[in-house]
Amino acid sequence: MILILSFADNAHVERVLPHLHSPVEVIDVADFPRRLGILAYAGASGDSLWLELGDGRRLALDEVRSVWNRRIRSFDLDPALGDGTERLFAWSETQEAVLGLWYALDSFWMNHPLADERAQRKLTQHRLAHRLGLEIPDTLITNRPDAAAEFIARHGDGGVVRKAFRNIVEAPRETLKVGQDEMARLEAVRLAPVIFQEYIPLALDLRVTAVAGEMFATAFRSEPQYEVDYRSGVGSAEVFPYTLPDEVEAGLRALMRELGLAYGAIDLRVTPEGRHVFFEVNPAGEYLFASERSGQPIPQAIAAALERGGGEW
Template identity: 65%
Template sequence: MILIISFVDNEHVRRVVQHLTMPHEIIDLGWFPSLMRMHAFAGAQADAFFLDLPDGRRLALDEVGAVWHRRIRSFTLDPALTDEVSRTFAWSECTEALDGLWHGMGCFWMNPPHADERALKKVYQHRLAGRVGLRIPETLVTNGPDEARAFVEAHARTGVIRKAFRNIPQAPRATLKVGPEELRQIDAVRFAPVIFQEYIPLALDLRVTVIDGEIFTTAFRSTREYEVDYRGGIGSAEVFPHDLPDEVGGKLLEMMRRMELRFGAADFRLTPEGEYVFFEINPAGEYLFCVDRTGQPIPQAIAAALERHARAHDR
């Protein structure tokens, strides 16, 4: 049995489900706790985990052999809880209860929730990537204006990129080169830390999708206007499969092993001199923009990994 924790209208999930041959169930955490019930029995008389689904079926979590945890939705609390204290308490209790279920399930996870959350931390990623031997841009994360100004000045020849940790809808921030306007506002970094990185010259941008040790690399040759961030120019870019050198792939796999990730979508840049530079890894990154342009069998690989581990669990 395969459990997919996501939501039913997720196109990335739908494309994988097409290739599953084993029983599977998709659950949406947005159903919990209003429409979905959890039950964890423990003691001499019973030891079992269950979810009661909105359609009335009971799902025995101890029969699950593999879990795909991808881009969850938030809980939906009962509207009868109107005061903030009650809603905060209910949210906390829901989080603790479900986390206990997930940790108690002795099966394969792609990826464990705690690993997903840790992998999103850019500062952690930067240090770990360097320690496994991947080439990373010279980087400074700071909320100190003096340090930021000195870093920009030290890399004036190549230029410096400014990034946000997470792009939130309420306050989107583009990834861009630091120019005169940004320098005039550099004292504003005192309000919150900013990621500064040396600009890396561009030959190709690479999206490297890793699934349980299997590597799929997609190259993007973009026009000059997208030299800082290729994502805006995907539609006009030349897109094709790329062979990642074994040495670079081995270091990426070691990084993922240390992060406890079975799935990850990493961004690299290949320089004109042939150097592979690691930028970041997303534990739930998108891949259909690669699949649809290259035909790489990434959904099939995800389905195969889930079924492989589910069958091993059943044995």
């Protein structure tokens, strides 16, 4: 049995399903606790874990070989709870029960929630990648405007970009070079920490999709206006498979192993001189924009890892 934690109409899941041959159940975590039931027995009642599905079926979680932790949504709590203490308590109790359920599973995870939680932290990624020998941009994370100003001055005009830790739907932020407009608002840094990084000159942007021991590197040669953030210009970019240097691939494999990730979408940049600079790894990053343009069999690799219940780094 393969369990996929996602939601309806997720194209990344839809591309993988045709390549799976084992029984599969796609679960939307948002269905807890109104439409999904938890039955976790221990002690005299025996040790067993079950999900009671909305159609009346029961899913024996002890029979799950692999879990694909693709993308999850917030719990859908009963509206009768209102917005006060009762709702907060219900959310907290549901969170504790559901996490306990996942942690109790003796299954292959892509990726385990604990590994996802740690790996999403940019500061953890940067320090670990640097320690493992990967080149990273000179970076400052701070909520002190004076430290930000000093870092920007040290790298000169146009030499620094600012980026968000995580893009959220309600407040999207693109990666931008720090210019006059940003300098005029530098005092706002005290309101929340910001990532400042040395600007890395561009030859190619790379998306490396790592899947349980396999690595698929895809190159994007973008138009000049997308030199800071290639994502906006993916539609007009030249896209092709790319072969990583051995030492870079070895460093990325070590990073994935240290972070405990079976899956990761890794962003790097190749400079005009041929340096490979690591930016970040997204534990649940998208892969379709790379695989569909490059022809690389990433959906098949995901399905194969789930079928065999793991992979070796």
